[in-house]
Amino acid sequence: MINGRFATVIHILTLLGREEGELSSSYIAGSININPVLVRKEISILREAGFVTTLEGKNGGSRLAVAPSKIRLSDLYKVVYNEGLFAHSRNLPNQHCAVGKRISAIMEGLNTEAEQALLKRFHAITIKDLLDRV
Amino acid sequence: MINGRFATVIHILTLLGREEGELSSSYIAGSININPVLVRKEISILREAGFVTTLEGKNGGSRLAVAPSKIRLSDLYKVVYNEGLFAHSRNLPNQHCAVGKRISAIMEGLNTEAEQALLKRFHAITIKDLLDRV
């Protein structure tokens, strides 16, 4: 299940896409209704990925570094999910069972297939598209 | 992120697809390396959906009710995820903000689009296919 971070990142970028100047983490957090520290964490990842720039200090905040039409959801997906769509079970399946022995690799394959399907769809959607929906 | 239940259900059905007789929840749990009660819970859902039949009592257990080639991952996905792929955030976004006010509906739309992409892919994969990979 796709978690809250993906939604948070989308919300942040959609906000930034509507405004000219810098937006503070508190303002953004107020719109999403989460803690500002979480916003700053996501922004630091977005900044590292080149999607936003940040000004520190008084009247500081973040703004988009690229046009909304250049930010694809597939990019964001990759930024947020370093691990993969499927959570691999914490318990190792029984390696003395034929199915248990092979299931991890099979699930890994399914993960890849599912992810490709998702990414293909998300590749076609940009922050600009979401702005148009607001 | 897709959670452990989907993997559990796939593992269960793959095991059942390889055996003739009934398999007990303990045996299945031993292969997956989880608690038998969790297996019984998933099986009760699978039974309700018509994919397995169960015999209670001594030497009881479960077996497939339909051919492995008739069980699509898209079916299983629907059985496991009544809620949806995206977890909708627990906190309601700020309704006094234009983006906050609209973002829930937008995320709902994205959820639907993502889900359709996944289901389309999963529709083409059956338990039989997974058995061939074991």
Added chain:
DNA sequence: TTGTTCTGTAATAAAAATAATTACAGAATG
């Protein structure tokens, strides 16, 4: 310069979701 308002980040605590365990009634078998 100095107070104010931002960010960055670490550390801790709280809350929520997930999985494990315990317990026990009931079903089928031998």
Added chain:
DNA sequence: CATTCTGTAATTATTTTTATTACAGAACAA
């Protein structure tokens, strides 16, 4: 009628996620 299964509820434990606290450093403005 003892044994070995399932079904299910209730509780506990674990893990993950989110929130909070805390504080150093940056930029600005009086």
